[in-house]
Amino acid sequence: MKMNPVLLLAFVSLCVADYPDMDHHKTIYISENGPRLFLQMEQSKVISYRGGNATLPCKFHREASSGNGNSQKTRIKWTKLTADYLKETDVYVAMGVHRKSYGSYHGRTFLQGASENDASLIITDITLDDYGKYKCEVIEGLEDDTGVVTLDLQGVVYPYFPRIGRYNLNFKEAQQVCQDQDSVIASFDQLYDAWRGGLDWCNAGWLSDGSVQYPITKPREPCGGKDTVPGVRNYGYRDKDRNRYDVFCFTSNYKGRFYYLIHPTKLTYDEAVQACLKDGSQIAKVGQMYAAWKLMGYDRCDSGWLADGSVRYPISRPRRRCSPTEAAVRFVGFPDKKHKLYGVYCFRAYN
Template sequence: MNSLLLLALTSLCVADPYERSYSDVEHHRTIYISENGPRLSVEMEQTKVISHRGGNATLPCKFHREFSSGTANSPKTRIKWTKLTTDYLKEIDVIVAMGNHKKSYGSYHGRVFLQEASDRDASLVITDVTLDDYGKYKCEIIEGLEDDTGVVTLDLQGIVFPYFPRMGRYNLNFQEAQQTCQNQDAVIASFDQLYDAWRGGLDWCNAGWLSDGSVQYPITKPREPCGGKDTVPGVRNYGLRDKEKGRYDVFCFTSNYKGRFYYLIHPTKLTYDEAVQACLKDGSQIAKVGQMFAAWKLMGYDRCDGGWLADGSVRYPISRPRRRCSPDEATVRFVGFPDKKHKLYGVYCFRTYN
């Protein structure tokens, strides 16, 4: 067993002469120094793991201990995985294990387990990854009075897209923004996801909510209405805003899906209600905005026909820019929110795979 040296350090603190005097008060600090260094240490082989929705992910975590005798793993070693929230003040329990006793929590129940490739392997395996699994995870190893931690990020392949509802721009508070993304088969994007999208060329001149409660927007082509033409490209930041009273757009994030996204071949153009029924008759649901963006970005879906989506908007995805479709860029074209009862368009459907 390592020996500890106990040092009592005494210092005399003298206050500023213009302030209240504490010259007669002694402050004692006790410092514990481990003679041979820490006995328990955690090693993270990677700081980031990339997966996608519906896939699996292994978050690495190994620990090492120094023994005076024996090498067997202690049955009293406690392994705890938690997910860190955006403000780092709250942690979400994922799984706790001690010996043969293991317990997973919340949405992770039944989807997570420890890899245990060796008696010092505490790596976390997440199956059927969801959009909400994105983020930072902490591996904590505890044995007696000793403990150590490591942090790893689970990143997801996917796409960030800006969104505003039928009622127009700057109409969503934070809670409404979260729900709006969920309604479009997505989640509210993080700053890191928006930053990566900006580096990939995303340019949007309307401010939107992010998952940390901040409001920001990405500019690749500086211009007067978007912070000024003489400014540098970047992610413009409004800072943290009032989640109840603030009204903005939102940036959503989505990833791979298990299903088929397609344009329904139909003999006539359709009103919105007719479009919904046409997809149902074909064994599907009318597609959501997030599903169109995922099909366009991750699968290269290309169709030069405007079609209804579930939110009542009309859009079409272009992967191969060409005249009359999208001559200058590959993008998801937004037609608008037409009159549902009188305007006629095609429809995009989505069929889920079990």
């Protein structure tokens, strides 16, 4: 039996009214002939890097029976989705001649507008926080459709724990220490990609969705058992305030120069900070060393102070006495800051 569209609409609205405890609801308009407007996302993922630009594709089409539409009444809205899809952050809205970008996206987002049906979003001067999933929504009267595209960033994931030792960070502290090292807390997808690239780390760390996980490429007894398969071990979602772990951070390209400062003597930590300042730079951060090592192939067999008080050195060409078996950022530790035993790595930002 063919139901009258008006009666069908009333029926849907009645069903919604029968459940007053629902947090969110909306009236669903159902056309007798089905939807007449639909979106096409030409790519499911776009890859860029910090400081670069990206175009998130989104085009909308109308069935011939719906005519050409009215561009003045077409509303285009872009939002960023959280990992659980329960929340959205407004990014950009356009309707006719009216345009508005929101929050940290202000002044960095524009519609590509290659044709009247092009709703693709351009994001410029990309930041680490721009990584994630974006939703494109186009609305014309009672017709609407949505599509999702992921903005991925070239970069590197690394494990981190502070001077006070392992398993000492709650979730908020984990976010902050990554930020302090010119990074952000890594997502599961970023950690998974790092694991596929060979990252092996036997200490559990926070991820951006509030879960705690760690990547194992070489199964062994202390890391889930030697007879287990390689993979990303998952502790599940933990209490963000009470539970304490390490953290996995993510960083990408930077605008600046990372370098080992040639100095006639070894330095204490305070002397290292001052030496970089005297050279017109800042003492480098852990994320900057990882980015230089992973993305630029930086290689130096000299232990040097970093901003967090740790001493490390980056090896991209394994060799005897430096890192004989693998390319890695070698961790010396958190020595007494008064020890005059190390050089220093500096960073000079470009405007």
